[in-house]
Amino acid sequence: MDDRPTRNVTPRTVAARALGVGRPSLTALTPSIDMSATYTRDHDNGYSAGRVYGRKDNASVQQAERYVAELEHAQEAMLFGSGMAAATAIFTALPPTHIVVPSAMYWGLRIWLQGASRYGHDITFVDMSRLDEFRAAVRPGRTGLVWIETPSNPLWTITDIAAVADYAHRAGAQVCVDSTVATPVLTRPLDFGADIVMHSATKYLNGHSDVVAGVLATADRSELWLRAKDTRDQSGTVPGSFDAWLLMRGLRTLDLRVKEQSRSAAILADRLSLHPAIETVLYPGLPHHPGYATAARQMANGFGGMLSVRVKGGAKAAIAVAANVQLWRRATSFGGIESLVEHRLSIEGEGSTCPEDLLRLSIGLEDADDLYRDLLQSLDLLL
Numbered sequence: 060m061d062d063r064p065t066r067n068v069t070p071r072t073v074a075a076r077a078l079g080v081g082r083p084s085l086t087a088l089t090p091s092i093d094m095s096a097t098y099t100r101d102h103d104n105g106y107s108a109g110r111v112y113g114r115k116d117n118a119s120v121q122q123a124e125r126y127v128a129e130l131e132h133a134q135e136a137m138l139f140g141s142g143m144a145a146a147t148a149i150f151t152a153l154p155p156t157h158i159v160v161p162s163a164m165y166w167g168l169r170i171w172l173q174g175a176s177r178y179g180h181d182i183t184f185v186d187m188s189r190l191d192e193f194r195a196a197v198r199p200g201r202t203g204l205v206w207i208e209t210p211s212n213p214l215w216t217i218t219d220i221a222a223v224a225d226y227a228h229r230a231g232a233q234v235c236v237d238s239t240v241a242t243p244v245l246t247r248p249l250d251f252g253a254d255i256v257m258h259s260a261t262k263y264l265n266g267h268s269d270v271v272a273g274v275l276a277t278a279d280r281s282e283l284w285l286r287a288k289d290t291r292d293q294s295g296t297v298p299g300s301f302d303a304w305l306l307m308r309g310l311r312t313l314d315l316r317v318k319e320q321s322r323s324a325a326i327l328a329d330r331l332s333l334h335p336a337i338e339t340v341l342y343p344g345l346p347h348h349p350g351y352a353t354a355a356r357q358m359a360n361g362f363g364g365m366l367s368v369r370v371k372g373g374a375k376a377a378i379a380v381a382a383n384v385q386l387w388r389r390a391t392s393f394g395g396i397e398s399l400v401e402h403r404l405s406i407e408g409e410g411s412t413c414p415e416d417l418l419r420l421s422i423g424l425e426d427a428d429d430l431y432r433d434l435l436q437s438l439d440l441l442l
C-alpha cells in the first residue's frame with residue numbers, strides 16, 4: 060500500500076496525503092471506524108482484499124452485520140439506513156405475489172403496505188394472533204410471503220411464530236418476522252422456523268436513541284435474500300460507518316439492557332393494572348393478556364420493555380397524564396436508555412387504528428420505583 064513518506068513533492072501534495080491510508084491498529088480494544096468511501100486497487104489491478112466501494116463493502120457495516128447474524132442464529136445479516144429501508148427491501152425484492160400481513164403492526168409500515176399494489180402485490184391484512192383467521196387468509200401456492208410482527212406495536216399482540224411458519228411453509232410461502240420489540244435476547248425467530256428476521260435497529264439493538272438503522276438476518280441465502288441484498292447494494296440504502304460503529308457500541312449492552320427493561324416493565328405493568336384511572340394495561344407478560352401462553356413459550360428472559368396503558372377519560376385524559384410526568388420524556392420511538400411516554404394516536408394521525416386513550420410506554424434504565432412514582436402522581440391528578 061502506498062503510504063510511504065513522500066519525497067520530491069510539494070507541501071501541497073504532502074498535505075493532501077495527510078490522512079494516509081487505512082491501517083487500523085491491531086491492538087486497539089475498541090474497533091476502528093472504517094470511514095473509507097472507496098478502496099485501493101492492488102498493483103495487479105485486482106482487489107485482493109475484497110473491498111471496492113463504500114456503498115456495499117464498508118468494513119464497519121460488515122462487522123456489525125456479523126454480530127447481528129450471530130445474535131439471531133442467522134447465516135448472514137444485512138444493515139440498512141433505517142428499519143423501514145430494511146422492511147421495504149423485502150417487499151420490493153419480492154416478485155408480485157399475495158402477501159399476508161398483520162392488521163396490528165407498526166403504523167409506518169402498514170401505511171406503506173397500503174400502497175404496495177404498485178409493486179404488483181396483493182396484500183391481506185389479518186389478525187395474526189388468531190391462527191384460524193391467519194390460515195383462512197393464506198392462499199396455498201399463491202401466497203408468497205407472510206409478515207409477522209411480535210409483540211406488535213403498540214398493542215403488543217403476540218403471534219405464534221412456529222405455528223405460522225409451519226403453516227406458511229406448507230402453503231409455499233416464506234416468513235419474515237419484525238422482531239424489533241423482542242430482540243434476540245427474548246426471541247430468535249429463525250429458531251422458530253422463520254426465514255428472515257427484521258429489526259428497526261434504531262430501537263433496542265442500538266439502544267441509545269442516537270442512530271437510525273435497520274437490519275435483516277436470514278436463515279439461508281435464499282433467492283429472496285439475494286434479491287434484497289441486490290436491492291440494498293444497488294439503491295444504496297446502507298447506514299453510514301459511524302452509525303454502524305455506534306450500533307456495535309450499543310450491542311455490547313443489549314443483553315443487560317433488555318433484561319433489565321423487561322424486568323422494570325413487568326413491575327410497572329403489575330402496578331399500573333391496579334390504578335383506578337387506568338382502564339387496561341396491555342403487556343404480554345400479564346397472565347390475562349390473550350397472547351400470554353404463546354409469549355411465555357417463545358420469549359425467554361422476559362416479555363419486553365414495551366407496554367401500553369389505556370387511560371379512563373379518553374384522549375384528553377391520556378394526553379394530560381403524559382403532560383404531567385417529570386421523569387418520562389414525551390417522545391416517539393422506543394428501546395433507548397431513557398423512558399418515553401407517547402400518546403400514540405397523536406403521532407399516527409388520520410387512518411390510525413390506535414385507540415385514542417392509549418399511552419405507549421418505553422421503559423428505560425431508570426429505577427422502576429422512580430418511574431412508577433412519577434406516573435402515579437400524574438395519574439392521581441385524574442381522580
Ligand SMILES: Cc1ncc(COP(=O)(O)O)c(C=O)c1O
Nearest residue numbers: 141142143165212239259261272
Ligand atoms: C416495530 C417497528 N418496526 C419497524 C419500524 C421502522 O423503523 P425505523 O424507524 O428505524 O425506520 C419501527 C419504528 O418505529 C417499529 O416500531
